[in-house]
Amino acid sequence: MLLRTKRLTLRPVTPDDHATLLAHWTSPQVRAFLFDGEVLSPEAVTQVIEETPHLWLVHDGEAVAGTVALRPLEDLGLEVVYSLEPGAWGRGYATEAARAVVEHALTTLGLPEVLAEVDEGNLASIRVVERLGMRPFERVEGLLGPMVRFRTLPINEERA
Numbered sequence: 001m002l003l004r005t006k007r008l009t010l011r012p013v014t015p016d017d018h019a020t021l022l023a024h025w026t027s028p029q030v031r032a033f034l035f036d037g038e039v040l041s042p043e044a045v046t047q048v049i050e051e052t053p054h055l056w057l058v059h060d061g062e063a064v065a066g067t068v069a070l071r072p073l074e075d076l077g078l079e080v081v082y083s084l085e086p087g088a089w090g091r092g093y094a095t096e097a098a099r100a101v102v103e104h105a106l107t108t109l110g111l112p113e114v115l116a117e118v119d120e121g122n123l124a125s126i127r128v129v130e131r132l133g134m135r136p137f138e139r140v141e142g143l144l145g146p147m148v149r150f151r152t153l154p155i156n157e158e159r160a
Contacts, residue, residue: 001104003100004100006096007060007096008059008065008093008097009058010056010059010100011056012055013052013057013067015049017049018045018046024066024067024085025045027085027086030085033118033119033121033122034081036142036143037144051071054069054070054101054105055067055071056069056101058082058084058088060093064085065087065093066084066094067082068080068081068098068100068101069081069082070101070105073149077111077115078105079115079116080105080114080129081116082097082098094124094125094128095132098128098129099131099132102114114134114151115149115152116129116132116150116151117142117148119146119147120145120147120148121145126148129150134150135150136148136150
C-alpha cells in the first residue's frame with residue numbers, strides 16, 4: 001500500500017529495489033544502528049525483502065531518502081524501523097515516515113500497538129519514537145550494547 005505524508009511518499013519495496021537497498025543499507029553511516037552494524041550481503045538483502053511484507057522506500061520528491069518498515073520484534077509484536085540517507089538527516093523525515101507507518105499499523109492493519117527497539121546510544125532515534133508518542137517499557141541487552149524498547153500508548157490513553 002502506497003502511503004503519503006505532507007512531504008514524503010512511501011512506496012512498497014519490490015525485488016526491483018534490491019540494488020537501491022543494498023547500497024543504502026551497506027553505507028557505514030546508515031548501518032551504524034541498523035542490523036547490529038553488520039554489512040549485509042546481497043543475499044541478506046534479498047532475505048529482508050522477502051521476509052518483510054511491510055517495507056517501504058521513502059521518497060522526498062527528489063530521491064530515495066530512506067526506508068521504513070514493520071517487522072516482528074521477537075514474539076512481542078511488530079516494531080517500526082527506519083533508516084535515512086545522511087543527506088536526509090535533520091529534516092524530520094524519520095518522524096514523518098514512521099508516524100505514517102505507525103498510523104497505518106494501528107488503523108488499517110488494526111494492530112493494538114506498535115513497538116520500537118532502539119540502541120540506548122542512538123539519541124536521534126529515541127527522540128523520534130518519543131515524538132511518535134511511544135513510551136519506554138523495557139531495557140534489554142543487544143549485541144552491541146543496551147537497547148530500550150518502546151510501545152505506543154493504548155488508544156484510550158492517547159492518540160491525538
